[in-house]
Amino acid sequence: MAIDVRREVPAPRARGSFLSDPKFRSVLYQVLVVGGVILVGWYLVNNTLSNLARQNIATGFGFLGRESSFAIGEHMISYSAADSYGRAILVGILNTIKVSLLGIVAATVLGTIVGIARLSSNWLVRKLALVYVEALRNVPLLLQLFLWYAVITESLPGPRQALQPVEGVFLSNRGFKIPTPSDHPAWDAALLAFLLALVISWIVQRRSAALQARTGRRLPVGIITAGLVIGLPLLTWGGFGAPLVFDVPRLQGFNFVGGATLTPEFAAMLIGLTTYTAAFIAEIVRSGIQAVSWGQTEAASALGLRPGLTLRLVVLPQALRVIIPPLTSQYLNLTKNSSLAVAIGYADLVSVLNTSINQTGQAIEGVALIMACFLTISLGISIFMNWYNKRIALVER
């Protein structure tokens, strides 16, 4: 007859005092830690309040509505010194987002190219990529930004002797001038057609995938997409009589008029952030591709896939799973590094708030705003990349 052994053992009773009770101790420790943190926090807040009162510094975010009375060199929304601090900060946020987004796109493209070059079968390509990565990775970004900024403002000629690498593009120490399409309905229509083409290609792709799942046949998606995306805008533009109207920058007096300007500060930020982050992305791409076992490539060639198709259909989808998480943190790094703009005078969020802090003396609110904005931007990038990561993650059956 089986004896229920558990019945024989008396339930463990707390020996000695309640101090040895793990539950009590866990509560005690937490109360102690939280109490300590609150105590330190209270001490700091108390000191701060008495200091603020003594120095007659106003608190609160009331200053956001006051007139900023400082000018900002580049703004995506209209802004003048008569506008409020709040609007100035908005200008800064937009500038931060602008340089970060462009930097992320450019660094991804450049980094992917360099990363694939690191694995090239060509010795020269491989070594050049290695030199690029090591040289840029091991020098502080701030130093590189200073160098780029100095190259643009000190080594490039003035507007009158501006370099002209391509017709209509001018490089001078006042920044880069590029031609832009001038106001004409044809351009707007072409842009609309381009967006329409993107939507149609997406639908075609869905249809093709459904068709392949059903019958095994595939539509020539690549050709259709290319034809739509290039052809449709061209046709629309042609329908308006193919007007070649560009706003080309031209020299007038001592400076350029017309076209779009990349200021020296913006250009230096964009070049510096892109080339620096690309070096890190290159290493991520390289290790991601190397993480896909060689057998996958061999199996793909055994199935008769050409090298290009092998890379696109077999290696890259698997490599992406390894690449995306560290890539996300590089995007976050790039965004945070864009705050170095304050050192070369690009009017990003940090430099605008730095000026505001100097003018109003409201350091706490300023630093809190910097932190809150960056936390929000970081959170946005994280959420998007996590969504993308989930989408491409391995679906196990």
Place this chain on the structure above:
Amino acid sequence: MAETGTAPGATPVARPPALAVGPLGWLRTNLFSSWGNTLLTLLILWGLWRVVPPLFDWLVTSSLVNVASSQECRGAGGACWAFVAEKWRFIIFGTYPADEQWRPSLAVALIIGMMLFSTWRGAWRPWLGLVWLGGTAVVLALLWGGFLGMTYVSNELWGGLPLTLLLTVIGLGAAFPLAVLLALGRRSDLPAVKAICVGFIELVRGVPLISILFMASVMFPLFMPAGVTVDKLLRAQIGLILFAAAYQAEVVRGGLQAIPKGQYEAADSLGLSYWQKMRKIILPQALALVIPPMVNTFISFLKDTSLVIIIGLFDLLSAAKAALTDPAWRGFYKEAYLFAGLIYFFFCFFMSRYSQRLEVELNRSRRR
């Protein structure tokens, strides 16, 4: 077929085709394996031919080292190494009194010596921490002086490379114990402790270093009770320590997660208390695992210390930038940044190579 050295009766060995072995074979497989590759090689060679000779000319052939005045450099087509010859003391030592510069030199040598000593794995013992503690104390004493006939030098005059290395070493050293505590707290069963640690780590990692340095420079004075002033250098150092701690904590957490659950359970079943378990079983294994990624955080931290220029400290990069403000030597920024960049590169490249080698060596022993 005696001349080919084959044993009698064996199948004669055919020599590989001349184009598959030796230098020619190397060229063929590595540079000219296909039409595309040949084209690429020729394109790159053409590019190099366009870039490298002028670069060499600028760096070496037309460069000037000995000049009477900076005016001579202005007309020349090459690098002005005379600028570096004139300013290297200022870039490396900042405003430290010229007669006393043997002291920061010795301090830098001491730090490099300790770094080299730490690469030796026989030194990976608990007393290595004491070596660094003692060494850093000696470095600080050397820089401050005020005893043994050395004049006192206020830390406002410190600058250049010693300051960069000092901020790095103290920042990393002080952050490490904090990081271990934060990582343990993040993995703790106590929800309140965990929440505090997660909150701190994610907050610090989510904002740029500049905002933390701003906080240290403009908000910190408000935190202190009236009458207490904290030195600018110390404030920046505290900001850097908090920043480094959050990043190191995540690395340590990676190590803690890599330890199999059985180790935790075994320690529990032996009746070890929490701290005994961590100190004797978990941390020794986890910390050994994270040494290579830890060296990588050291590299980025060394580069990040250059941001102190924004709150007005005088590190290596600020000194290089300040050297350019001398009206006589204005405009030689390429030389200045190349010089400072090479010093940073020297330290970072050395550390990254070391961490790569270490990773291979440590994995080799683990696989066996």
